[in-house]
Amino acid sequence: MAAVVSPTSLESAPRIMRLVAECSRSRARAGELRLPHGPVATPVFMPVGTQATMKGITAEQLDALGCRICLGNTYHLGLRPGPELIQKARGLHGFMNWPHNLLTDSGGFQMVSLVSLSEVTEEGVRFRSPYDGDETLLSPERSVEIQNALGSDIIMQLDDVVSSTVTGPRVEEAMYRSIRWLDRCIAAHQRPDKQNLFAIIQGGLDADLRATCLEEMTKRDVPGFAIGGLSGGESKGQFWRMVALSTSRLPKDKPRYLMGVGYATDLVVCVALGCDMFDCVFPTRTARFGSALVPTGNLQLKKKQYEKDFRPIDAECACPTCQKHSRAFLHTLLHSDNTAALHHLTVHNIAYQLRLMSAVRASIVEKRFPDFVRDFMGTMYGDPTLCPSWATEALASVGITLG
């Protein structure tokens, strides 16, 4: 990481990504991120922890599973407990007691999910805090200021997020505003030597708008790019096309972070399309509903069929849950008021995601990624040809056939 960087210089944004291998057919890449809190192998899945804690799992457990980067949420932390307190606790790392890397988002996504509380202007997003009813303005400057205080290794620009189901002039407005906000974030960023500011490509499902955004944002020399505004309510057909468009126009030597993607099939396909980093609440959230992720999909462990199933969730899984417990026990525990069941499943689901990404990476490094994809789809859908059509098309577009 370059130590000598003047605050306004754009030319010397560090190259934090080292490419280790590339698939000769598809756009899949294996790499290594060099971040202040240690290296991170890519492709990588980053578990999400709202309010400075992974729900259902301790920092120590996450570390034991091999996680080396996870997410903290600026919106919630910015409001409660607040950046000043977190700075006193030696930043978010100190506050969470997390020794590895952290990525914080800008707080912008909550605009979409909590839209009744917010109002967007050129200045920023005006929020009403759900905790005490106070009004706050989240501007690009304020978002970066909070993230600077949090001390996360990767910080995200504040973007003007619109739901992917929105059409019309609002999408264009949001795209151009996101570019202006990117510039304001770059200008406000006090710690470019210690924290990597990523841009977020917007433009909704409109190819022209997205292309414009890509062209403009890639002119700014930020350490990495996120692909945003997707994984909302859009169709998978539109989704993959926007991902593919984005990766085709993003520089090869910088990481591509696809936000909000976490279903196993989506991860595999989007790696093929050239994405390196992913985050999603799905594995942890689905755990809290009693669902365990497996190579063939998921097990709804509360169901009666698991009452006397004495096998572990996954015989191949090395996580503490699978080492010690049967589906039958977890079924029993899920029907009690002991939350331990949810913690067991959270541990397993994160282990599953991390193991999947490891397997993906190994296949790229060992030059057998297309075969890996075929095997994966076969296991998941019974036969590679039974995989959803959007995935088949997306893979075909980068040279991987499933039939």
Place this chain on the structure above:
Amino acid sequence: MQPKDLEEPLRMKLSLTKVVNGCRLGKIKNLGKTGDCTMDIPGCLLYTKTGSAPHLTHHTLHKIHGVPAMAQLTLSALAEHHEVLAEYKEGVGKFIGMPESLLYCSLHDPVSPCPAGYVTNKSVSVWGVGGRVEMTASKFMAIQQVLQPDWFQCLSDGEATCDEATSIKRARKSVDRSLLFLDNCLKLQEESEVLQKSVIIGVIEGGDVMEERLRSARETAKRPVGGFLLDGFQGTATLETRLHLLSSVTAELPEHKPRLICGVSQPDEVLECIERGVDLFESFFPYLATERGCALTFSFDYQPIPEETLLQQNGTEEEVKYVDQTKKSKTTSCNQEITSFEINLKEKKPSGKH
């Protein structure tokens, strides 16, 4: 039922190192199926809900030093799953992922008192997630056969203290029924090879009636039980009013067998019971504090007369409040109030008491 003249020598052995002012210090050796585990007394049992420490996985639990060697399971959580466990065949310890732990199975969950009025001459009921499970002695022993715990509380009538005022009649009934259940269970145990690997803990009942308590103690002591559970000392009345009963009861019990008590887990109450000859306790107090959003913080210095000592030291209003809190928690004894052993982390500035 003729009392046995010679008890089957139980493998486990309680050795007392010393007894000071009624407090017993010692070890229980040769515990467990393989006979090579040891427990210290005084000691406590790990509180579990449906076979797991509340909120903790095995991994996080074992980050804690000094996890008790024996875990408490409750029939209220497990009885309804006996079919699953029957099919599993290998016992509840392995099923819950604690094959190395010693296991004690109590009837009820100390945290969730069950509705009263369901004990009959032939059966006792527990309440699971799916509702009431009624158990005769045979059904009870069939369930224990499938659970295969190291120790289990015998089927007993613990409702003598449920009403405001215990009638002598009700107290007498609780003793009679419990002895009958005990004799039936002992007989069933004799007929089962599997059950002989578990130790039955006899239950002392009798409500608040001294005569009945003594009778229960003496009669239960005549049976070949592995230890004694002092039941009915928890509840809505203060522990204080029952402490004198406790001393009298333990005086009737053989020295070389462990004495357990249920429903007592708060530090000050535990100490009072130790002074009256109790060896083993449940440990649900940390769970209750957790559910209140409180963290336990107390020094291990014990002031014999805490209220007086504090008032002497400070005499401030704050300390008087402290005293009130302790008193309050004792009188209600339902552990809903924040005690003096904890701080409330939800407060903006949680205050410590020392």
